[in-house]
Amino acid sequence: MSKILIRGAKVLGGEPQDVLINGEVIEAVGTGLSAEGAEVVEAAGKVLLPGLVDLHTHLREPGREDSETVLTGTRAAASGGYTAVFAMANTFPVADTAGVVEQVYRLGQEHGYCDVQPIGAVTVGLEGKKLAELGAMHDSAAGVTVFSDDGKCVDDAVIMRRALEYVKAFGGVVAQHAQEPRLTEGAQMNEGIVSAELGLGGWPAVAEESIIARDVLLAEHVGSRVHICHLSTAGSVEIVRWAKSRGIDVTAEVTPHHLLLTDELVRTYNPVYKVNPPLRTERDVLALREALADGTIDIVATDHAPHPHEDKDCEWAAAAMGMVGLETALSVVQETMVDTGLLDWAGVAQRMSFKPAEIGQAKGHGRPVSAGEPANLTLVDTAYRGQVDPAGFASRSRNTPYQGRELPGRVTHTWLRGKATLVDGKLT
Amino acid sequence: MQRHLISAADLTRDDAVQILDTAEEMARVADRPIKKLPTLRGRTIVNLFFEDSTRTRISFEAAEKRLSADVINFTAKGSSVSKGESLKDTAQTLEAMGVDAVVIRHGASGAPYRLANSGWIDAVVINAGDGTHQHPTQSLLDAFTMRRRLVGRDAGIGQDLSGKRITLVGDVLHSRVARSNVDLLHTLGAEVTLVAPPTLLPVGIETWPCEVSYDLDATLPKSDAVMMLRVQRERMNAAFFPTEREYSRRYGLDGDRMAKMPEHAIVMHPGPMVRGMEITAEVADSERCTAIEQVANGVSIRMAVLYLLLGGNQPAVTHTRVEEK
Numbered sequence: 001m002s003k004i005l006i007r008g009a010k011v012l013g014g015e016p017q018d019v020l021i022n023g024e025v026i027e028a029v030g031t032g033l034s035a036e037g038a039e040v041v042e043a044a045g046k047v048l049l050p051g052l053v054d055l056h057t058h059l060r061e062p063g064r065e066d067s068e069t070v071l072t073g074t075r076a077a078a079s080g081g082y083t084a085v086f087a088m089a090n091t092f093p094v095a096d097t098a099g100v101v102e103q104v105y106r107l108g109q110e111h112g113y114c115d116v117q118p119i120g121a122v123t124v125g126l127e128g129k130k131l132a133e134l135g136a137m138h139d140s141a142a143g144v145t146v147f148s149d150d151g152k153c154v155d156d157a158v159i160m161r162r163a164l165e166y167v168k169a170f171g172g173v174v175a176q177h178a179q180e181p182r183l184t185e186g187a188q189m190n191e192g193i194v195s196a197e198l199g200l201g202g203w204p205a206v207a208e209e210s211i212i213a214r215d216v217l218l219a220e221h222v223g224s225r226v227h228i229c230h231l232s233t234a235g236s237v238e239i240v241r242w243a244k245s246r247g248i249d250v251t252a253e254v255t256p257h258h259l260l261l262t263d264e265l266v267r268t269y270n271p272v273y274k275v276n277p278p279l280r281t282e283r284d285v286l287a288l289r290e291a292l293a294d295g296t297i298d299i300v301a302t303d304h305a306p307h308p309h310e311d312k313d314c315e316w317a318a319a320a321m322g323m324v325g326l327e328t329a330l331s332v333v334q335e336t337m338v339d340t341g342l343l344d345w346a347g348v349a350q351r352m353s354f355k356p357a358e359i360g361q362a363k364g365h366g367r368p369v370s371a372g373e374p375a376n377l378t379l380v381d382t383a384y385r386g387q388v389d390p391a392g393f394a395s396r397s398r399n400t401p402y403q404g405r406e407l408p409g410r411v412t413h414t415w416l417r418g419k420a421t422l423v424d425g426k427l428t
Numbered sequence: 429m430q431r432h433l434i435s436a437a438d439l440t441r442d443d444a445v446q447i448l449d450t451a452e453e454m455a456r457v458a459d460r461p462i463k464k465l466p467t468l469r470g471r472t473i474v475n476l477f478f479e480d481s482t483r484t485r486i487s488f489e490a491a492e493k494r495l496s497a498d499v500i501n502f503t504a505k506g507s508s509v510s511k512g513e514s515l516k517d518t519a520q521t522l523e524a525m526g527v528d529a530v531v532i533r534h535g536a537s538g539a540p541y542r543l544a545n546s547g548w549i550d551a552v553v554i555n556a557g558d559g560t561h562q563h564p565t566q567s568l569l570d571a572f573t574m575r576r577r578l579v580g581r582d583a584g585i586g587q588d589l590s591g592k593r594i595t596l597v598g599d600v601l602h603s604r605v606a607r608s609n610v611d612l613l614h615t616l617g618a619e620v621t622l623v624a625p626p627t628l629l630p631v632g633i634e635t636w637p638c639e640v641s642y643d644l645d646a647t648l649p650k651s652d653a654v655m656m657l658r659v660q661r662e663r664m665n666a667a668f669f670p671t672e673r674e675y676s677r678r679y680g681l682d683g684d685r686m687a688k689m690p691e692h693a694i695v696m697h698p699g700p701m702v703r704g705m706e707i708t709a710e711v712a713d714s715e716r717c718t719a720i721e722q723v724a725n726g727v728s729i730r731m732a733v734l735y736l737l738l739g740g741n742q743p744a745v746t747h748t749r750v751e752e753k
Binding site: 188191192193194195196197198199200202204268269270310313314315316317318 | 514515516534535536537538539541542545546558559560561562604607630631632633634635636
C-alpha cells in the first residue's frame with residue numbers, strides 16, 4: 001500500500017493540516033502527522049479541496065473523436081482538478097441506450113484519469129418525441145441517474161412531465177437545457193443592444209426563463225426534482241429563487257464563462273465566444289455571481305464543449321457553439337467568486353464538489369476531507385497568476401475564450417482514489 | 429480613414445465627406461466619352477460574392493473597370509464553396525493569386541470583419557453587404573444622393589447633411605441598409621427617424637442614434653427624404669405582419685402619402701423594389717423618386733472608396749488636366 005502525506009495544506013481554505021493518504025482512502029487528517037513510509041507532498045500555502053465534480057461535460061466519444069475522446073477529456077478533467085465528470089448524451093450515436101452509456105462508462109474506468117458517469121438522453125435521438133429507455137440505462141453497469149437532452153430542450157410539456165415523473169421510480173433527475181425552440185430559431189447571440197447593432201439573430205432571455213418557469217411548476221405539480229443546466233440570465237435567477245422559496249425541488253448550475261464574460265465580446269465576431277446559451281450582459285453576470293454566492297444557484301458546471309479548430313476558424317454564423325472549460329473552471333471561479341470576496345474555499349468545495357456529487361449521486365465523490373473517506377483530492381496553488389495558454393491543454397480541442405487572459409490559481413495535484421493523476425501540474 | 433471599409437460606423441465625418449467629395453469628382457468621369465481612369469492600373473480586385481446580388485456586383489465591377497483595375501469575379505454558386513470550402517480557404521486561395529483588394533458580399537453578419545481581422549489575408553477588405561449587419565457603400569451612395577438633391581451638387585462639396593431630416597421606413601430588423609444609414613447619416617449630422625411596425629424593429633434599438641416611430645403619416649411632413657426599405661413577402665409567414673395588404677396600408681408609400689411630404693422632399697429606395705408592397709408604381713416612377721439616380725451614384729461612390737483605399741497618396745482624379753489637353 002502506497003502512502004502519501006500532503007503536508008501543511010489549507011484544507012478547504014482553513015488552517016494548515018496534514019492529510020495522509022493510504023491506498024485509496026484518507027487515513028488521517030491532523031497536524032504533525034508522521035511522514036514515515038510516505039511520499040511527501042509539500043503543500044504549504046496551497047488549498048486542498050475534495051476532488052471536483054463536473055455535472056456537465058461533453059466528452060464527444062463516441063462519434064466526434066476529432067474534438068475529444070474519453071481519454072483526452074478525462075485527462076483535461078484531471079488537469080483541472082476533477083475526479084468525476086458527467087458525460088452529456090449528445091454523442092453519435094446518442095447515449096439513449098444501455099449499450100452506449102456502458103461503453104462511455106467503461107472507457108472512463110479503463111483510462112483511470114477521472115470517473116466518468118454517463119448522462120442518458122431523455123428522449124430517443126434527443127428528438128424530444130419519445131422517451132428513451134431511462135430505466136434500462138439506470139439498471140445498466142453505468143447506473144445512470146441523470147438524464148438530459150442537453151444541446152436541445154425537452155420542449156414538449158407532456159414529454160417533460162412524463163420524464164420528471166418516470167425517473168422518480170429509481171431516484172433519477174432530469175437536467176433541462178432550457179431553450180424555447182421557436183423563440184431561438186436562427187439565434188446567434190444574446191438578444192439585446194449588441195445583437196441589434198451586429199445584425200446577429202437574437203437569443204432572448206425569455207426563451208430560457210419561460211422554460212424554467214414551466215419546468216419548476218411541472219416539477220412541483222408532479223412532486224419531482226428538476227435540475228436546470230447552465231442558467232444564464234438574471235431573470236432565470238429570479239425564477240429559481242422564487243421556486244426554491246416555494247419549496248420546489250429544483251437545483252441549478254452556472255458555467256464559469258457565464259460568471260465572467262459578456263456579449264460585448266461578440267463585437268469581435270470571433271466565434272470562440274459563441275456558446276449556447278449565449279454570453280449575456282454585465283447585469284446578468286453580476287446576478288449569476290450573487291445567486292451562486294447565496295445558494296440560489298447550487299453548483300458550477302463547465303459545459304466543457306470541445307470543437308475542432310476548423311469549426312471555430314470561420315465566420316460567426318457557420319461556427320459551432322461551445323467552449324472548453326475543464327482546465328480553466330477553477331481559475332475562473334477563483335477570479336469571479338473567491339478573489340471578489342463572494343465565496344470562500346469551503347463555499348467553492350460545496351459548489352464544485354459536494355453538491356454536484358449529491359445531485360448526480362456520484363458514489364465516493366464530493367466527500368469530506370476526513371479519515372476513512374475516499375482519497376479524491378485536488379491541491380490548488382491559489383497564489384499563482386498566469387496567462388491561459390491553450391497550447392498546454394490536455395484537451396484535444398483549444399476553443400477557449402480565455403487565451404492570453406491572466407487568471408489566478410493553478411491545480412498542481414489531483415488524486416483519484418489515492419492515485420495521483422496530476423503531479424506538479426503534469427499529468428501522470 | 430481605416431484600411432478596410434467594414435462598417436459605416438468606422439467612418440468619421442471627415443472621412444465620409446472626403447468620400448462624397450471624391451465621388452463627385454468621379455461622377456464627372458461618367459460624363460466623358462471615355463469613362464476610364466488609369467488610377468488602379470495593375471491592381472487586382474476580386475469581387476467575392478457568396479450571396480446573389482447582381483446589382484451590387486455590377487456596380488462594383490463598373491467602378492473597378494473605370495479605374496482600370498484587373499477584376500476577378502467569384503460567385504459561390506457552382507464553386508468549391510458549394511462543396512464545403514471555407515471562407516478562410518477561399519480568401520487565402522484568392523490572395524495567393526495576388527489580389528490587392530477583396531470586395532465581399534456574404535450572408536453571414538461579420539464575415540467581412542473576420543476576413544479583415546483574423547490574419548487570414550493581407551488584402552484590403554471592402555464590405556459589399558454582410559447578413560443583416562452593414563452595407564457601407566450603400567449608405568454612402570444614399571448620403572451622396574441626398575447631398576446632391578438637398579444641398580446641391582456644387583454647393584454640397586465639403587458639406588455634410590447637418591439638420592436634414594431623413595426617414596427610413598420598413599424592415600429595419602433584417603436590414604443592413606438601415607443599420608449603415610443610421611450610422612452614417614448620424615455621423616453626417618442628419619436627424620434620422622426609423623418607421624416600422626414594432627415587429628420589424630430589433631430589440632436593443634433604443635441605443636441607436638435615431639428616433640423610432642410606428643406612425644408613417646405623422647413622420648412624412650417632417651421629412652426631407654424618405655427611404656423605403658424592401659420588405660420581403662416571406663416575412664408575413666413568420667408573423668411579422670398579418671398580410672401584405674395590411675402592411676401596404678400602414679407602411680407603404682403611395683401617391684396620397686407622398687403628397688404629405690414637403691415639396692422639396694425626395695423618395696429613395698435601395699432596390700430592388702417590391703412594387704405594390706412598400707411602394708406603389710406611381711411613387712416609384714415619379715420625379716421625386718431617386719432609385720435610378722442612386723444606382724448611377726453607386727458607381728461613383730464605389731470608385732471613390734476603391735480609389736481612397738487602394739490609390740494611396742497618388743493625386744486624386746487627374747481628368748481635369750486630361751481634359752485641358
